[in-house]
Amino acid sequence: REAVVSTQSTGSYNWKVVEAASTLKLPFINRVQEEIERVQSHYVAITTEEQRLQYAADFERDYEEYLSLKKKDGEISEQFNKLKERYDNTPDKRSSEGRQINRKVRELFKQYIRDSNWCRDKERLMGLEGKLSHIKFLFKQFEREKNSVV
Numbered sequence: 001r002e003a004v005v006s007t008q009s010t011g012s013y014n015w016k017v018v019e020a021a022s023t024l025k026l027p028f029i030n031r032v033q034e035e036i037e038r039v040q041s042h043y044v045a046i047t048t049e050e051q052r053l054q055y056a057a058d059f060e061r062d063y064e065e066y067l068s069l070k071k072k073d074g075e076i077s078e079q080f081n082k083l084k085e086r087y088d089n090t091p092d093k094r095s096s097e098g099r100q101i102n103r104k105v106r107e108l109f110k111q112y113i114r115d116s117n118w119c120r121d122k123e124r125l126m127g128l129e130g131k132l133s134h135i136k137f138l139f140k141q142f143e144r145e146k147n148s149v150v
Contacts, residue, residue, distance in 0.1 A: 035127040039127075039134055070125060073122065
């Protein structure tokens with residue numbers, strides 16, 4: 001589950017998810033940060049319609065994969081959300097029920113961290129989120145600049 005630890009944003013990508021993942025000690029987080037930095041240096045401000053069309057093609061090429069990974073991630077997040085809801089509804093967090101839920105969350109998280117398929121998919125999802133978010137930012141920036149010239 002991604003915790004929000006900061007609202008700091010750098011450029012077009014909001015780094016709060018990356019920062020939260022760092023605090024969770026996800027093994028691939030450094031590669032995600034490097035990928036986002038690579039994307040930001042590759043996809044620079046849009047200045048021509050041809051460049052915009054190329055970026056749009058790149059966006060479309062990755063979007064279906066992103067949706068598929070996001071759906072799987074949402075299903076996993078739902079498991080954590082249900083446990084959080086149960087925990088939140090536990091009157092005494094230090095009761096055996098509260099401790100049991102807390103233990104279940106930790107065990108489930110460790111299970112996912114040890115799963116190489118989950119790590120690969122999560123890393124790819126975070127990279128795609130960074131890439132698509134950056135391209136979307138550049139589209140908006142291009143449209144704003146185009147409209148301000150007219």
